Amino acid sequence: MSRYVVKLGSALLTQEGLRLNQAGIQNWTGQIASLIQAGHQVVVVSSGAVAAGLGVLGLTQRPTDMPTLQAAAAAGQSGLATLWETCFRSHGLASSQILLTHEDLSDRTRYLNARATVLRLLDFSVIPVVNENDTVVTDEIRFGDNDTLAALVANLIQADELIILTDQQGMYREDPRANPNAELLSEVQANDRSLDAMATGGAGTLGRGGMTTKVQAARLAARSGADTLIAHGLTENVMVKIADGEAIGTRFVAPDATQTARKRWLAGHLRVKGYVFLDEGAQRAVTEMGRSLLPVGVNRVEGDFRRGEAVALMDADGQQIGTGLTNYSASEAKAIVGVATADLGQYLEHVGEPELIHRDNLALR
Numbered sequence: 001m002s003r004y005v006v007k008l009g010s011a012l013l014t015q016e017g018l019r020l021n022q023a024g025i026q027n028w029t030g031q032i033a034s035l036i037q038a039g040h041q042v043v044v045v046s047s048g049a050v051a052a053g054l055g056v057l058g059l060t061q062r063p064t065d066m067p068t069l070q071a072a073a074a075a076g077q078s079g080l081a082t083l084w085e086t087c088f089r090s091h092g093l094a095s096s097q098i099l100l101t102h103e104d105l106s107d108r109t110r111y112l113n114a115r116a117t118v119l120r121l122l123d124f125s126v127i128p129v130v131n132e133n134d135t136v137v138t139d140e141i142r143f144g145d146n147d148t149l150a151a152l153v154a155n156l157i158q159a160d161e162l163i164i165l166t167d168q169q170g171m172y173r174e175d176p177r178a179n180p181n182a183e184l185l186s187e188v189q190a191n192d193r194s195l196d197a198m199a200t201g202g203a204g205t206l207g208r209g210g211m212t213t214k215v216q217a218a219r220l221a222a223r224s225g226a227d228t229l230i231a232h233g234l235t236e237n238v239m240v241k242i243a244d245g246e247a248i249g250t251r252f253v254a255p256d257a258t259q260t261a262r263k264r265w266l267a268g269h270l271r272v273k274g275y276v277f278l279d280e281g282a283q284r285a286v287t288e289m290g291r292s293l294l295p296v297g298v299n300r301v302e303g304d305f306r307r308g309e310a311v312a313l314m315d316a317d318g319q320q321i322g323t324g325l326t327n328y329s330a331s332e333a334k335a336i337v338g339v340a341t342a343d344l345g346q347y348l349e350h351v352g353e354p355e356l357i358h359r360d361n362l363a364l365r
Contacts, residue, residue, distance in 0.1 A: 002160040002243065003041045003122075005226075006032070007150035011167040012233040013048035013080075020052050020080060024233075026087045028165075031239040032127065033091035040243060041122045043157060044095075044129045045150040046084065052076030073134030084129045094126045099133035105152055105269040106310075115156050122157075147213040151220035151228075155264045162221040163242055164214055165233030170250030171211055173198055190222035190252040215252075220268050222254035259363060267323055267363035270310035274303020274330055276356065277314045278321075286313065287321060287364060292355035295336040295344065305330045307352075313362070322364040324357035 008028065015021050032042050050062065050069055053076025063069055081097045088095040098118065104110045121128045132149050147164060154162040174182040188195060199211040218228035231238050231249025241248050259267060278286065282297025293313065305311055307329050313322040326333060328348075333356060335347045341354045 001039045001041065003043075003157065004035065004161050004163055004239075004243070005043045005045060005150055005154045005157070005159045005221075006163045006165065006239065007045040007146055008047060008165050008233060009146065009167070010047040010051040012165060013046065014051040019055050020048060020083055022083060022087075025083055026090070028233070028239070029084070029087040029091055029093070031237060033088075033093055034237075034240050035243055036093065036125070036127075038243065042127060043118060043122070043153060043159070044084070044127060045146055045153055046080065046129050046131050047146045049073045049077040049080050049131055049134055052080050070135050077131070077135065080131070081129065088127060094124075095129050096121055096126050098128050098130045099135075100130060100149065101133050101136065102269075102271060105156070105265075106271055108265065111156070111265055111269060118153075118157050145213045147217040148220065151217035152269060154221040154226045155224045155268055158224050159221070159226045161242075162217070162226050162228040163239065164217065164228060164230045165238065166214070166230060167232065167234075168211070168230070169232045170230050171195070171198065171214070185250045186247055187251045187253060190218045190228065190254050218252035222252065223259050223264050223267055225254050227254050228252040263363040266310070266325070266361065267365065270323060272303075272312040272323060273305035273309045274301065274311040274326075274333075275314050276301055276311050276324075276326075276333070277318075278316075280316060283315050283321065286359075286362065290359060292359040293324065293357040293362065294341055294354065295333070295356045296338060296340045298333070298337050298356060301330060301333045301337055303330055307332075311357070313357070320365060322362055324362035326357055327353040327355060 012024060013021055035042055050072045053072035053074065054062065056075035057072055059072065063072065085095050100114065104114060118128050130149070130153055132146060150162055150164065169184055171185050172182040173185060176182045195215050199215045214230055221228050229242055229249055229251050231242065235248065238248065277299045278293065279297050279299050282293060285291040285297065286293055303311065305326060307327060308325055310323055311326050312320045313324060315321050332348060336344055339347055344351045
């Protein structure tokens, strides 16, 4: 048995953004029914609420202001959920709706509650249909695209594979719109940084994601050991073919080593509130020797954060190498930059932990 997270984008789920693609959803639910009959578990991450709501509001293009986006999501969400439920019921299956924000997965308790809920629904053979809660989301807590949301869900439930269905055959070495003979990549390593230059992005007018977000999602999913498969959603029986191991689309292979559940949460589900820049010695200690980050190894601190909030660990080149929960507030951390552990009392009114970030609260990228 395998556990799949299947993400479908707005370009597939809607007809030019003015109404839902009922025939398409009926087709995909039939494929999911086949997977379940074969003993697999499936979680759906569905786009389309905002796009579906545009027609209800009489709009012909995606708005840019938050109140109108939220209104469109509210207008379209009920119809989207009802259509999924109706189509699954026609195949003898039950479905459920789960609305999430990044804040839900940043809070450890709510993260664990969401995980328990999804897994229990799967125990009851009820298919969870997950969407970002666009009706209440703000710029500070929005996922930014459902590719990221799908990857976070794959981490959440430790899926075996993330399937991203789109209106492209997969990832190409070059932009196929500029070069019709561009090579389709059949299999790549998720952590291969050379992919960044090939992922040119460029989402359509109805969606928020592009190939760049899909590459990032593949890397995020890989943290829990899940491969990611990007394929064209209109390929006949695409999900069944993927489950049967057919070579289709582009597979992003996860590395053998995977992170613990807590490390995955630290690395992928938290929004950083600040930045801590490490010197070369601290960078080696953290990345090569698995040590905690001490104040003496920090060059500078940026941002405004409280004790216990997430900060990004940055190397000398300004690249993020990890995420951690800080033992000190921003003002305290700035006061002890470069200070040896034995001297912390000279700079702080109250000395807490000797580490700025303990290794148990630190996850590398």
